[in-house]
Amino acid sequence: MRSGGGFGRRMEATSAATRLARQIEFIFEVDKLKEIFRQTINSQSRRPENDAEHSWHLCLCVITLAEHANAKSLDVLRVLKMLIVHDLVEIDAGDTFAYDTAAMADQHEREARAADRIFGLLPADQTNEFRGLWDEFEEKQTPEAKFATAVDRFQPMLLNCRTEGAAWKRHGITQDRVIARNQHIAEGCAELWRYAEKMVQGAVDAGHLKPAPQA
Amino acid sequence: MRSGGGFGRRMEATSAATRLARQIEFIFEVDKLKEIFRQTINSQSRRPENDAEHSWHLCLCVITLAEHANAKSLDVLRVLKMLIVHDLVEIDAGDTFAYDTAAMADQHEREARAADRIFGLLPADQTNEFRGLWDEFEEKQTPEAKFATAVDRFQPMLLNCRTEGAAWKRHGITQDRVIARNQHIAEGCAELWRYAEKMVQGAVDAGHLKPAPQA
Numbered sequence: 001m002r003s004g005g006g007f008g009r010r011m012e013a014t015s016a017a018t019r020l021a022r023q024i025e026f027i028f029e030v031d032k033l034k035e036i037f038r039q040t041i042n043s044q045s046r047r048p049e050n051d052a053e054h055s056w057h058l059c060l061c062v063i064t065l066a067e068h069a070n071a072k073s074l075d076v077l078r079v080l081k082m083l084i085v086h087d088l089v090e091i092d093a094g095d096t097f098a099y100d101t102a103a104m105a106d107q108h109e110r111e112a113r114a115a116d117r118i119f120g121l122l123p124a125d126q127t128n129e130f131r132g133l134w135d136e137f138e139e140k141q142t143p144e145a146k147f148a149t150a151v152d153r154f155q156p157m158l159l160n161c162r163t164e165g166a167a168w169k170r171h172g173i174t175q176d177r178v179i180a181r182n183q184h185i186a187e188g189c190a191e192l193w194r195y196a197e198k199m200v201q202g203a204v205d206a207g208h209l210k211p212a213p214q215a
Numbered sequence: 216m217r218s219g220g221g222f223g224r225r226m227e228a229t230s231a232a233t234r235l236a237r238q239i240e241f242i243f244e245v246d247k248l249k250e251i252f253r254q255t256i257n258s259q260s261r262r263p264e265n266d267a268e269h270s271w272h273l274c275l276c277v278i279t280l281a282e283h284a285n286a287k288s289l290d291v292l293r294v295l296k297m298l299i300v301h302d303l304v305e306i307d308a309g310d311t312f313a314y315d316t317a318a319m320a321d322q323h324e325r326e327a328r329a330a331d332r333i334f335g336l337l338p339a340d341q342t343n344e345f346r347g348l349w350d351e352f353e354e355k356q357t358p359e360a361k362f363a364t365a366v367d368r369f370q371p372m373l374l375n376c377r378t379e380g381a382a383w384k385r386h387g388i389t390q391d392r393v394i395a396r397n398q399h400i401a402e403g404c405a406e407l408w409r410y411a412e413k414m415v416q417g418a419v420d421a422g423h424l425k426p427a428p429q430a
Contacts, residue, residue: 016283020410023279027370028377030275031258034268043246053249056271059299060245064238064341077292084274126279155242162243195235 019123026121032091039097039167040156046163051087051095054155058083061151068191069150071143078144082137085130086148089114098156098181099173108138140184150188154196157182161199165208175204176212234338241336247306254312254382255371261378266302266310269370273298276366283406284365286358293359297352300345301363304329313371313396314388323353355399365403369411372397376414380423390419391427 033055037048049057059080066076090096092114096103119130136145157178160167168178178200186193203209248270252263264272274295281291305311307329311318334345351360372393375382383393393415401408418424 016406017410020280020283020406024373024410027272027276027279028258028373031272031374031377033271034257034264035259042249043243044250049249050268052268052271053265056248056267056274056299057242057246059271059274059295061242063296063299064242064337065235068235077295080274080292080295081278084271084278122279158239158243159246162246191231191235195232195239 022121022123023126026118029118029121030088030091033088036087036090036095038095038156039171040159041163041166043159043162046166049159051090055083055087057155058148058151061155062147065151065189065192066147068189069143069147070188070190071147074147075144078133079148082133082144082148083152085119085133086137086152088118089134091118097171099171099177111138140187143188146184146188148188150185150192153182153185154189154192157196157199161203161208164206165203168203168209172210174210174212175200178209237336237338238341241333244333244336245303245306248303251302251305251310253310253371254386255374256378256381258374258377261381264374266305270298270302272370273363273366276370277362280366280404280407281362283404284358284362285403285405286362289362290359293348294363297348297359297363298367300334300348301352301367303333304349306333312386314386314392326353355402358403361399361403363403365400365407368397368400369404369407372411372414376418376423379421380418383418383424387425389425389427390415393424 034050034052036051038051038054040049040054041047042049042053062076062079062083066074066079089111093107093110096107115131115134119127119134121127122130136142137148140146140149156167167173179197182196183193185196200209204211249265249267251266253266253269255264255269256262257264257268277291277294277298281289281294304326308322308325311322330346330349334342334349336342337345351357352363355361355364371382382388394412397411398408400411415424419426
């Protein structure tokens with residue numbers, strides 16, 4: 001069976017090389033994430049943040065803040081994987097501003113089509129794995145998805161507060177909408193939400209965020 | 216002991232809040248990583264890549280390519296943590312171009328001072344943890360550090376090849392220097408190095424990278 005074994009090994013080597021080539025095409029395709037710009041601005045240059053930078057910043061938040069998660073035992077690797085891929089769909093679907101309720105109406109449909117194409121570039125087992133991570137993030141039911149969501153909501157609030165509320169002012173966002181949009185942070189990390197509430201009140205007190213309009 | 220218990224709990228709460236506040240100052244400080252620009256350019260806009268985007272792209276490489284690591288059982292979480300923090304020192308020390316041998320002479324010293332300051336912003340246990348991750352990455356001895364290094368070297372090569380060798384041309388880099396600088400990829404991921412060698416030869420054949428000068 002030696003020659004058959006040799007053939008088998010060659011087939012295996014070819015298949016591994018094809019698999020790697022496909023994975024690298026995926027890695028190259030998602031380089032595009034660096035050109036998807038968000039509403040939030042960075043603290044130093046005051047230019048809009050892009051999705052790739054944002055995704056890195058969230059990963060950094062996770063490894064720094066994981067101890068504060070509501071869940072006693074959190075699968076930190078799973079949280080990181082989720083956040084590394086969570087915005088890839090925006091390569092096709094674009095960034096949807098968190099307070100743009102019109103664009104949010106068909107957001108999930110647009111993003112699900114993007115997920116089909118982009119995760120579909122990978123070998124089938126990884127298409128399923130990465131799509132599973134994205135679905136889990138979107139459904140926000142597991143402790144890992146809840147914590148990932150908490151940092152995904154907290155980080156833009158932090159940047160907004162430290163840039164004198166630039167993105168909020170530009171879109172006329174008021175305190176009540178910030179609270180309504182972001183209070184889900186508490187489901188993943190109650191302690192972080194307590195911090196965020198005080199931070200937002202600080203922004204109102206400093207005149208960087210308007211209070212709720214009077215009824 | 217009820218009142219003593221109450222006092223103890225208040226002390227604990229205060230200490231947890233202080234700890235969180237300190238961690239958030241660290242998270243805000245490293246927002247600066249988004250303004251540290253590298254020699255490599257992104258494939259779409261052709262503008263220089265920054266360290267934050269680069270760090271995210273490496274994390275994506277890790278979760279896509281981990282199966283190809285030389286090490287049979289790789290601690291993927293540790294690799295990710297290493298890569299999330301590996302470039303933070305450049306906030307103070309700046310990016311050192313991989314082929315700038317003059318700047319590389321005192322690079323480690325400059326970066327070690329930066330590590331003291333930046334990781335020192337965290338609570339002491341995390342200062343030690345993150346500094347340990349950075350030291351491990353720098354020493355390149357563990358399977359995790361070797362794999363992290365492999366993707367850190369491969370990703371710029373991929374972007375250079377897909378941007379017609381822009382960064383190589385600008386600095387007059389030749390094939391022999393690319394090989395000498397990056398062959399350590401094989402120590403973490405032999406299969407990725409086999410791919411990289413062919414990719415580099417393809418860049419030479421296409422006229423995007425000069426062959427070694429004749430002796």
